[in-house]
Amino acid sequence: MSPLWLRQIGAVLRLELKKTFFSKRGWWIYCLAIGPVVITLLHWLFELRRPGDHHHTLGEDSMIFAGLFLFFYLRATIFFGCMGIFSNLFRGEMLEKTLHYYFLTPMRRELLVAGKYLAGLAVALTLFVGSTAAAFLTLSRHFGPAWSDYLYHGPGLSQLGSYMLVAALGCVGYGAVFLMCGLLFRNPLIPAAVVFVWENLNPFLPDLLKKISIIFYLKSLCPVEVPVPPPFSVMVVESDPTPMWIAVPGLLAVAAILLIYSAISARQTEINYGE
């Protein structure tokens, strides 16, 4: 039989997945995940109908996807999707007055945080990494054999792997941030707005401040660099990308620190439904 702590985390994980996966309340999160796939599908269908000599090149499509990934996935889909999933893990229970159900079990609060985080992560990874892969594989299908060649014999699969890794790390990092916000703040939208502004200001911040963010490391891991369009490009502060061997463990370490802090906060959390 597995150790007690593992069984308890497993129970929380399965209960959370049962409660929240494909729940009606999360419709907008599913829309966020499906949105880019719909855009790439439309792009594919549109390109299929265009005369042959007016197609984008594979290189142009690669840039289009890089832009879509950076501006749509990282700054919108994954950011807001994780906000919706993770900030509700505890705050949602408080609003629905059901947190005592968990607090009355003989489980360390740290394990409850871990179980809920893993449940949120399972949902986020399925939605956003799956969406990333689907969008990438759909975007340039109209190239036919050239696309297959790019995918299997060129840099395609490696790029897909990188995008999926970045999407997954985005879920890990933003998930930890928003789980903590949901535990610490009565209205997690306020800290979420602050984080959103900070993350979007990242290209314009000095080198040192750039590194106190999640988007900086995620951008460093993206396989195709997307230039900031004018007129904002003049304000960009150039900075060396962080190598993968620092960015990946660094992001995981930041997420772990945030989760440890959340676990400590959970131990201090009281049931106060504002009655």
Next chain:
Amino acid sequence: MSETQITFANVSRFYGEVLGINNVNLSIPPGITSLVGPNGSGKTTLMNLMTGLIRPTQGDISVLGIQPSHPERLCRMVGYCAQFDAFPKGLTGHQFIYWFLRMHGMSHAECEEKTAAALERVSMTPAAERPVGAYSKGMRQRIKLAQAIAHDPQVLVLDEPLNGLDPMARAETIALFREWGEKGRYVIVSSHILHEVDQISDQVILLSQGYVVAEGQIQGVRSEVKEQPMQILVRCDNPGGLAARLFQDHHMVEAKISNDRKGLLLRTTDADSFYLLLNHVVLESGLEVESVAPADDDVNSVYQYLIGAEGGTV
């Protein structure tokens, strides 16, 4: 810290500037203990404190030697039927209990077995597969009770457990409390229904405005209320003669003869002297006494004496 009692040592809890409970010192022995007091007197605060849902602003709490700040140990021996009437979304009655037990770390088979037993115990088996959201108030109350007893805890804490129950379910629930209490376990109940509290309690704790006003067995608490004369009902063949004889003594305050002229309701400031005097009267005059019983040593009377005027509604 006692490992056989639930103890509160100088415990206070404030919500910001609002007083929850103040300077509470209690030792709760096994058996059924009722918390009685008006709304806002601190009953739920006391229960939330002993189950670890909130922490004291000051003081120490021990539940059979365990501090509530260790839920991993405490919640194995405590079951709490809270007043919160909310349930995780989308769960059936069965799932509500089952997942609660899974989070204890029990195996699937053990959870199924204990869930079935708990549902059976509160007569909820037929409704087990229906969503909790579709339950009536009484059914929700029973499923919460099932959750509280499912892991067979040593301490059962029940916040207004009889609310919303029909008479049949109420009787079954009271029987369950009694069974639990007779096993030497700890049953702590808060209730507004004073005559039911009276029936089931081994001891009571009276709370008012965050303070413990009295605690102990109800007869003992009543005898401590010196400023209110004790009411005693004597049924005998000559209540008028008895009243005349008793009024020669200074501790008698009032006497009323019942309509059937067989009963005498007395109010005395010294019950012990009264019983002594009654023995003398019986011996002297050959009075035939059918019964002698205190008329106001119940929870309701004590509540009225100690809290009634200031306490507001129960």
